[in-house]
Amino acid sequence: MSNLIYIKKDPILIELDNSVDKQSTKKMLAFKYFNNNVNLLDEYLDKNNKKKSDVIDRKNFKSISQLEFSF
Numbered sequence: 001m002s003n004l005i006y007i008k009k010d011p012i013l014i015e016l017d018n019s020v021d022k023q024s025t026k027k028m029l030a031f032k033y034f035n036n037n038v039n040l041l042d043e044y045l046d047k048n049n050k051k052k053s054d055v056i057d058r059k060n061f062k063s064i065s066q067l068e069f070s071f
Helices: 011-018 022-033 038-048
Strands: none
Touching: 011 022, 011 038, 022 038
């Protein structure tokens, strides 16, 4: 049972993932960690964040009507 691997996720990525307003969060993170340099934050996110191709686009999904049972 000692074969478990614990991955410590980056606090910058956690804050960005949990945010609602991405633009303001990026400005806050740039101020907090990168001396108010948004370009350094963008470089950091490009290196450490998942690729944009990994993100699922919701436009590609078709809505399906829900089946309801009458009792």
